[in-house]
Amino acid sequence: MNDVNLLPPCAEFEFDLVDLRDGALGPDRARAVRAHVHACARCRGWLESFAALDAHLAEHLPRPALSSDFAARLEARLSAATRRAPASELLAAEDDEYSRLLAALRRNARRNAVLGGIAVAAVAAGGILLTPALLTATGSLLGSLPAQERAIGLGSAGAMIAIAALAWSALQGALPMIRGRA
Amino acid sequence: MDAGIEEHLAAGRHARAFDLLVPAFQDRVFRLAYSILRDRAAAEDAAQETFVRVWKALPRFDGRAALGTWIYAITRNTCLMELRRRRPTVSFDDPESTEAMHAAADIATGPAGDPERDNLLRLVDTLPRNQQEAVRLFYLEDRSYEAVAEQLGMPLGTVKNLLHRARKRLMELAGPVEVKAA
Numbered sequence: 049m050n051d052v053n054l055l056p057p058c059a060e061f062e063f064d065l066v067d068l069r070d071g072a073l074g075p076d077r078a079r080a081v082r083a084h085v086h087a088c089a090r091c092r093g094w095l096e097s098f099a100a101l102d103a104h105l106a107e108h109l110p111r112p113a114l115s116s117d118f119a120a121r122l123e124a125r126l127s128a129a130t131r132r133a134p135a136s137e138l139l140a141a142e143d144d145e146y147s148r149l150l151a152a153l154r155r156n157a158r159r160n161a162v163l164g165g166i167a168v169a170a171v172a173a174g175g176i177l178l179t180p181a182l183l184t185a186t187g188s189l190l191g192s193l194p195a196q197e198r199a200i201g202l203g204s205a206g207a208m209i210a211i212a213a214l215a216w217s218a219l220q221g222a223l224p225m226i227r228g229r230a
Numbered sequence: 231m232d233a234g235i236e237e238h239l240a241a242g243r244h245a246r247a248f249d250l251l252v253p254a255f256q257d258r259v260f261r262l263a264y265s266i267l268r269d270r271a272a273a274e275d276a277a278q279e280t281f282v283r284v285w286k287a288l289p290r291f292d293g294r295a296a297l298g299t300w301i302y303a304i305t306r307n308t309c310l311m312e313l314r315r316r317r318p319t320v321s322f323d324d325p326e327s328t329e330a331m332h333a334a335a336d337i338a339t340g341p342a343g344d345p346e347r348d349n350l351l352r353l354v355d356t357l358p359r360n361q362q363e364a365v366r367l368f369y370l371e372d373r374s375y376e377a378v379a380e381q382l383g384m385p386l387g388t389v390k391n392l393l394h395r396a397r398k399r400l401m402e403l404a405g406p407v408e409v410k411a412a
Contacts, residue, residue, distance in 0.1 A: 063394065066393075098397065101397060102397070104350055105354075106373075108351065109350075109369045109370070110270075111370060118277070119253065122282075125282060
């Protein structure tokens with residue numbers, strides 16, 4: 049580019065020169081502008097420089113294209129957003145939930161069994177420890193009773209203690225076979 | 231707008247209209263996204279996101295604006311949200327702001343190796359963001375002012391003025407440019 053090209057074009061032709069290059073001028077106006085360019089070194093130089101820049105931009109600016117699978121990926125994306133879960137996924141989800149429920153029930157049963165065992169052992173130990181004292185305390189009363197009635201009284205007391213221990217164990221879930229439905 | 235798309239929309243057949251509008255608009259949506267984001271993969275993602283939004287909103291499209299105008303507005307908003315996600319300081323109110331100018335300056339523009347090309351792309355990067363977008367889109371759209379105006383949602387005169395200022399500035403920055411034979 050020479051020095052003339054660095055000079056601005058004639059002000060009244062500046063936009064016309066761009067439109068001429070872009071092919072946006074009507075035929076009459078294009079003819080008139082070309083005649084001016086032919087006669088005006090400044091406008092000619094400016095137009096040449098502009099045309100060179102235009103060609104560089106057209107050549108060098110990136111012109112990317114869409115991937116060939118664009119539409120397919122869009123369709124898959126829309127399908128994923130709208131489709132209902134297939135039966136296999138629903139069944140798998142139900143199986144998973146059922147397994148988690150069973151595991152929770154087993155954990156609960158084990159804990160109740162341990163607690164129940166501890167409770168039964170505690171009642172039995174308490175009974176063993178308390179029986180001599182009870183017998184001593186009630187000895188005078190029992191001694192005054194006939195042998196048959198004394199046996200019935202002791203048996204009844206033992207049965208009541210056993211029933212109470214069973215009932216308490218059942219309430220704690222240690223005996224699931226007689227536990228009521230939740 | 232494609233007459234077939236218009237008829238399907240008027241009849242409430244949104245899925246059928248969508249099937250037609252994707253191939254009709256996907257390239258222009260992608261090019262618009264690329265002119266804003268300057269990254270092929272990001273532009274493709276934005277184009278996908280644009281069509282997902284179009285698909286969701288299509289039943290509410292009332293036809294007051296042209297379908298293309300509506301789709302391009304969604305595209306621009308999708309891209310601006312992406313720019314904002316990358317740089318929370320991007321100003322949408324002031325397209326000439328420094329933040330806006332350099333919002334996507336670190337996005338790769340393609341393989342390096344051609345100094346002339348790299349220099350030109352660097353010069354384009356120095357333009358205000360709205361001028362950059364206009365220049366990129368203008369050459370992507372084969373020098374169509376009308377296409378750029380429609381996609382950027384600007385009056386034709388504004389686009390011509392933007393492009394004129396941008397290329398004049400590039401001529402000043404580039405200095406002597408070798409004139410290539412046509």
